[in-house]
Amino acid sequence: MSTKKSDVFLSKTENKGILGEFIESNITRRLIPKGLSWFGCMGGLSLLAFMIQLVTGIFLMFYFVPGEDEAIASIQRVSHSVPYGWIIQRIHAVGPHIMIGLVFSHMLRILFKGIYRHPRELHWVSGACLLILTLLMYYTGMLLPFRNTNEHGNMPLTYLYAIHVAGIPLAMSLFMGMHFFMIRKTGIYEPL
Numbered sequence: 001m002s003t004k005k006s007d008v009f010l011s012k013t014e015n016k017g018i019l020g021e022f023i024e025s026n027i028t029r030r031l032i033p034k035g036l037s038w039f040g041c042m043g044g045l046s047l048l049a050f051m052i053q054l055v056t057g058i059f060l061m062f063y064f065v066p067g068e069d070e071a072i073a074s075i076q077r078v079s080h081s082v083p084y085g086w087i088i089q090r091i092h093a094v095g096p097h098i099m100i101g102l103v104f105s106h107m108l109r110i111l112f113k114g115i116y117r118h119p120r121e122l123h124w125v126s127g128a129c130l131l132i133l134t135l136l137m138y139y140t141g142m143l144l145p146f147r148n149t150n151e152h153g154n155m156p157l158t159y160l161y162a163i164h165v166a167g168i169p170l171a172m173s174l175f176m177g178m179h180f181f182m183i184r185k186t187g188i189y190e191p192l
């Protein structure tokens with residue numbers, strides 16, 4: 001007995017399982033439209049940049065010591081003595097500049113195309129919070145290797161470190177959750 005093409009397709013789809021179906025309907029079957037410009041990719045690229053910062057940051061946390069004298073020394077130890085530490089440290093230090101550029105380009109596209117209008121007001125508000133948090137992340141991270149307490153505005157280095165590695169990333173995750181939930185609800189302006 002010969003097998004029909006439709007039978008083969010059916011048995012393939014039946015064996016996908018919940019995870020396979022989830023991946024298909026959310027990732028592999030979502031095609032990028034032909035006319036999508038580079039500016040249309042800036043939101044996704046901002047997310048990618050955030051994830052790279054997260055992974056490299058977790059790696060650096062194993063070595064960074066938030067002490068007045070130890071901070072610079074511990075960064076130097078990662079860069080010079082830990083295998084591949086130099087490249088992780090460099091990516092984490094250069095990444096924010098790229099991420100800020102990506103987030104601004106994303107925002108400018110939304111602004112100039114008027115995408116912030118109803119029903120996307122909350123996308124814009126959560127996005128604006130994400131922009132402020134991205135800049136705060138940059139600012140607190142930049143102060144970490146400083147030696148003098150005055151350069152932290154008299155804030156102990158341990159507080160600054162806690163804000164940089166826990167407070168702001170947690171707030172960012174919350175606002176990103178809101179951002180993506182809203183995008184899921186309305187669908188995006190130029191559908192993927």
Ligand code: HEM
Nearest residue numbers: 043044046047103107110123124127128130131188189190
């Ligand atoms: C860490 C920062 C951010 C990340 C990771 C992020 C990520 C994304 C992603 C992945 C999308 C869906 C695809 C797209 O349209 O590009 C999106 C859409 C959107 N974002 Fe952001 N975004 C960020 C910041 C911002 C900022 C600063 C604003 C404006 C103040 C903003 C406003 C919007 C709006 C209005 C949409 C809906 C666009 C549409 O419906 O097509 N986002 N964002």
